[in-house]
Amino acid sequence: MRRDSFGSRFGALVALAGSAVGLGNLWRFPYLVGENGGAAFIIIYIVFVFLICLPIFISEFIVGRRSQKNAFAAFRDLSGGSGWRWVGLMTVIVPVVVTSYYSVIGGWAVEYLFKSFTFSFTAEAQSVIDTMFSDFTSSPWRPLICHTAFLCVTALIVVMGIKGGIEKFSKIMMPLLFVIVMAIAVYSLTLSGSHKGVEYLFRPDFSKIDAKSCAAALGQAFFSLSLGFGTIMTYASYVDKKENIMFQSTATAVSDLMFALIAGIAVMPAVFAFGLDPQSGPGLVFETLPYVFSQMPAGGLVAILFFIALLVAAITSSISMFEVGVAYLIEEKKMSRIAACSVLLAVCWSVGALCSLSFGPLSNVRLAGMNIFDFFDNLSSNILMTLGSLLTVLFVGWRLKKTEIYDEFTNGGTISANVRIFGILWFLIRYVAPVAVAVVFLSGIIA
Ligand code: PFF
Secondary structure (H helix, E strand, O other), rough: OOOOOOHHHHHHHHHHHHHHHHHHHHHHHHHHHHOEEEEHHHHHHHHHHHHHHHHHHHHHHHHHHOOOOOOOHHHHHHOOOHHHHHHHHHHHHHHHHHHHHHHHHHHHHHHHHHHOOOOOOOOOOHHHHHHHHHHOOOOOOOHHHHHHHHHHHHHHHHHOHHHHHHHHHHHHHHHHHHHHHHHHHHHHHHHOOOHHHHHHOOOOOHOOOOHHHHHHHHHHHHHHHOOOOHHHHHHOOOOOOOHHHHHHHHHHHHHHHHHHHHHHHHHHHHHHOOOOOOOOOOHHHHHHHHHHHHHHHOHHHHHHHHHHHHHHHHHHHHHHHHHHHHHHHHHHOOOOOOHHHHHHHHHHHHHHHHHHOOOOOOOOOEEHHHHHEEEEHHHHHHHHHHHHHHHHHHHHHHHHHHHHHHHOOOOOOOHHHHHHHHHHHHHHHHHHHHHHHHHHHHHHHOO
């Protein structure tokens, strides 16, 4: 049977950008900037994106497109059947776990979109909105229902295939997402007092930068670019051999960065305009912002737009993670697409349900001192993701043949710009990226 693939350059690009742009940009990036010293963090983040993450992204791209297989088979076949396939298996399992808890937060976005439509953010006091959030997350049923809805939509899109589902959805939703986030950013800048938020984002304070904030910046860059999860590899396996890997990778990294910055501009000036604390951590989007919406002119409409954006961003990312497992089950376990999606739906739903309940009825259950949600988040987003990225870049830099990488990166020597920069890329893949990842990761643990 012929393998499904992306139908056009633009389709592949928006799907890749859709995977990258997600909760990480709209939810995580603004609060991490807030916690880690504003612009200084952004500068380090940008350096990491281009010096470390882009070479890793390209490495994943090469592995996926070279093999034209799922992540497990890509490692197995390119390494000639060696133990590297276990790395491949890890990159299949991690996104399954992440989809599970990512879908819980996606479910929160569903609930908050519903709340925006029903004009729930009209409280005079922030404490009322804070309580609304904790009441919601700690209740057993509502978050579970929202998680189920989010995951079903994810599975439904993936079941329609690469061209007919993932690509089609991304082609419509990514431009819409851009327009919405841009519009909110512009509006946010018009609020009086917003300049303090802009200063906060763009005036660097390097005294806040230490090993921990560097580790946070790198972790965020990995997460935001969907690295170490087999996702880029899987999507790349559906990209046409004629496409330019350098162009597709750079365009994805730049769009992801742009979205993160625009999200920062959408959020921070508004937070400052109402004299609120920018460092409110994960609660920024679900506690601080709804309060901001309740106070600003036309806040009801802005709330609806914001939560539509959050939801769309989350879905275009969750489908990319979901596809990693689906591709594996179809190609390695010979399942039909619909059977593969059903199996994964059941697995992700169950793990996600545990994560969802860990904010309420299961909050006493501790794994390594954390609740279930934090445990999975820490294990996959901090440790396994970094490990996956490190092993992938080592695989490409030290296990694959240089001629093979050259051939894939330059499309058989036909893209002259790529021929010229190959030397630099090779150096970054072989030395800079692995060393930098190891150093930042370890110093973050020790600090
Ligand atoms: N990049 C996504 C975000 O920023 O929200 C999250 C993500 C998607 C991580 C896909 C990993 C992945 F495979």
